Amino acid sequence: MKNNYKNIVILSIFLIFLISTIAITVGSVSLSPFHVWKILLNKLFHKEIFEIEWKKTTEMIVWNLRVPRILLALISGAGLSLVGILMQALTKNSLASPYILGISSGASTGAVISIVIGGIMGFNFSPGIGAFLFGTLTAFLVFYLSGKGSYSSSKLVLTGVAISSFFSGITTFLVTTAKSESQLRGAMFWISGSLAGARWGQIAPLFLTLLISTILTYIKYRELNILVAGDELAETLGVNVSRLRLFIVIISTLLTGFIVASTGVIGFVGLVVPHISRGLIGSNHKRLIPCCLLLGAVFLAGTDTLTRVIFKTQEIPIGVITSIMGAPFFMSMLRKNSYKFGG
Amino acid sequence: MKKIILIYMLIFTIISAKEKIRAVSTSQFTTEILLSIGAEDQVIGTSFLDDEILPELKEKYNRIPVLSKTAPTKELFYSLNPNFLTGWKSIATKKYLGTLEELNENGVDVYFAKSQETQNIEDIYEDILYFGEKFSVEKNAQMLVEKLKQDIETVKKLKAENKTLKIFAYDSQENAPYVVGGNGIANKMIEISGGKNIFNDSNFSFGVGNWERVLEKNPDVIVVVDYGDTSYEEKVKFLKERSPISELTAVQENKFIRVPLSYLSPGVRVAEGIKLMAEKFCE
Numbered sequence: 001m002k003n004n005y006k007n008i009v010i011l012s013i014f015l016i017f018l019i020s021t022i023a024i025t026v027g028s029v030s031l032s033p034f035h036v037w038k039i040l041l042n043k044l045f046h047k048e049i050f051e052i053e054w055k056k057t058t059e060m061i062v063w064n065l066r067v068p069r070i071l072l073a074l075i076s077g078a079g080l081s082l083v084g085i086l087m088q089a090l091t092k093n094s095l096a097s098p099y100i101l102g103i104s105s106g107a108s109t110g111a112v113i114s115i116v117i118g119g120i121m122g123f124n125f126s127p128g129i130g131a132f133l134f135g136t137l138t139a140f141l142v143f144y145l146s147g148k149g150s151y152s153s154s155k156l157v158l159t160g161v162a163i164s165s166f167f168s169g170i171t172t173f174l175v176t177t178a179k180s181e182s183q184l185r186g187a188m189f190w191i192s193g194s195l196a197g198a199r200w201g202q203i204a205p206l207f208l209t210l211l212i213s214t215i216l217t218y219i220k221y222r223e224l225n226i227l228v229a230g231d232e233l234a235e236t237l238g239v240n241v242s243r244l245r246l247f248i249v250i251i252s253t254l255l256t257g258f259i260v261a262s263t264g265v266i267g268f269v270g271l272v273v274p275h276i277s278r279g280l281i282g283s284n285h286k287r288l289i290p291c292c293l294l295l296g297a298v299f300l301a302g303t304d305t306l307t308r309v310i311f312k313t314q315e316i317p318i319g320v321i322t323s324i325m326g327a328p329f330f331m332s333m334l335r336k337n338s339y340k341f342g343g
Numbered sequence: 344m345k346k347i348i349l350i351y352m353l354i355f356t357i358i359s360a361k362e363k364i365r366a367v368s369t370s371q372f373t374t375e376i377l378l379s380i381g382a383e384d385q386v387i388g389t390s391f392l393d394d395e396i397l398p399e400l401k402e403k404y405n406r407i408p409v410l411s412k413t414a415p416t417k418e419l420f421y422s423l424n425p426n427f428l429t430g431w432k433s434i435a436t437k438k439y440l441g442t443l444e445e446l447n448e449n450g451v452d453v454y455f456a457k458s459q460e461t462q463n464i465e466d467i468y469e470d471i472l473y474f475g476e477k478f479s480v481e482k483n484a485q486m487l488v489e490k491l492k493q494d495i496e497t498v499k500k501l502k503a504e505n506k507t508l509k510i511f512a513y514d515s516q517e518n519a520p521y522v523v524g525g526n527g528i529a530n531k532m533i534e535i536s537g538g539k540n541i542f543n544d545s546n547f548s549f550g551v552g553n554w555e556r557v558l559e560k561n562p563d564v565i566v567v568v569d570y571g572d573t574s575y576e577e578k579v580k581f582l583k584e585r586s587p588i589s590e591l592t593a594v595q596e597n598k599f600i601r602v603p604l605s606y607l608s609p610g611v612r613v614a615e616g617i618k619l620m621a622e623k624f625c626e
Contacts, residue, residue, distance in 0.1 A: 028556050028559070061559065065558070118572070315551055
């Protein structure tokens with residue numbers, strides 16, 4: 001397992017570099033990898049290290065479109081996988097995904113409200129902000145409602161299902177009453193998820209949120225290990241379970257909220273990557289967290305790049321491809337009986 | 344007995360042939376064609392207005408009930424007892440008024456303009472002539488076609504000499520641009536006006552393009568299609584301030600042309616639409 005872990009980390013980092021280079025060179029316009037790296041280095045150091053031997057528009061394609069997109073893919077993939085681990089630890093349910101608290105349906109509702117109604121009570125907000133506000137509110141609501149009386153993880157999951165279906169209903173209602181085709185398309189973007197909207201403005205706050213979440217989660221890896229073994233055992237061993245639960249929910253909700261606000265709902269990544277990581281290196285969160293971050297980044301950036309290579313001029317919703325690519329891999333792993341959740 | 348039946352059938356066919364048309368038109372461009380050829384008395388309802396109806400048709404238009412902003416409901420539609428339907432093709436689907444078979448079974452004759460799906464200006468003439476025959480206003484239809492032909496010949500001369508401008512025709516959306524593609528009347532109109540649509544190799548009339556292509560092709564002029572909730576000003580503001588193409592020369596130098604959507608539909612405004620663009624392209 002130890003060796004395995006080292007190899008995975010090294011291989012993932014190598015893959016991230018490889019995928020990023022491919023992602024920036026390939027697209028509807030093919031560029032030379034040398035130009036790409038020269039442009040990047042020039043941009044990073046804000047001066048002309050290399051002589052400019054390319055068109056101004058080439059630079060725009062690289063810097064305004066492809067770089068933010070690959071960064072968004074890496075960060076979202078890593079973030080969703082991290083939240084996946086946290087949610088699975090919180091609910092002790094191997095089917096838990098970042099969206100189990102209903103954040104995705106809440107976010108979709110928020111985004112669609114801003115698109116179709118154009119705000120609430122004269123208060124206008126962009127779809128991204130709507131998604132963030134409604135998504136985080138929904139998640140806290142689910143957590144609050146499920147914590148009333150005695151807490152149980154199945155209650156949490158069921159509350160999530162109920163609230164999700166409530167918001168999905170509202171979203172569907174808004175989409176069916178949408179006045180125009182363009183509203184409908186805008187709404188579908190949120191519901192199906194896409195990395196096409198990547199802009200520089202989103203990258204810094206997202207990266208910061210991911211960094212802080214990662215550090216805070218990593219510090220608590222022991223507590224997470226104990227939590228998976230069961231609440232009672234954790235209490236006996238001196239873990240403040242209810243505080244840990246609140247911590248998990250706050251971190252997960254904010255991180256997922258930020259991701260959903262920039263990409264819409266991308267499914268499957270946060271559910272599958274934690275399981276794949278466990279299958280490869282076991283269930284100790286000390287190794288699981290870094291491994292998951294790296295694999296999640298590779299997985300989402302890889303699928304997005306592959307999609308862009310295959311469909312050069314068309315935007316295919318990334319969620320479609322993550323499912324098609326991830327599902328067979330996941331199933332083959334489940335068939336190998338060596339894998340047990342939390343064991 | 345046989346004779347009687349035959350006579351009855353004969354009378355019946357004569358009566359049914361003379362039956363007045365009760366038409367519903369579910370798109371602005373078909374509505375405008377029908378009003379232009381003087382078929383307004385046979386139109387019992389309209390819907391799907393994109394923007395202002397042509398001023399010279401306004402009075403006629405106001406006399407006909409507007410069934411809905413978008414698709415009328417099935418019940419409302421049948422309650423009017425229509426026998427002819429035209430408009431956007433999407434109207435004849437389960438979601439709206441039912442499939443073609445269903446409409447035909449219920450005695451509704453359906454005709455969708457050929458020009459919705461082609462690139463030929465001639466198809467617009469054919470559509471108009473078809474409507475002329477259908478509504479027994481052949482003369483008016485022929486006159487309208489002649490007028491359109493002349494107008495288009497006139498605007499063709501406006502085209503700048505031996506200069507073709509690269510055109511990006513932006514419809515809407517921010518994450519990936521929704522654009523005028525290569526397979527429709529709008530693309531043809533851009534060509535006649537002396538432009539070359541940068542998405543002219545795509546197989547849709549309107550569809551999702553991508554920003555990379557726009558940057559790569561570096562268009563000379565940006566046509567902004569104007570309709571619906573997002574105003575022209577908002578779209579331009581987005582392109583200038585928040586879009587990935589904000590640094591392009593055409594954007595920085597405000598080379599925008601506002602073209603209302605109704606001018607890019609395959610109807611009676613085609614010549615006007617070409618004129619609108621050709622004049623701007625010449626500047």
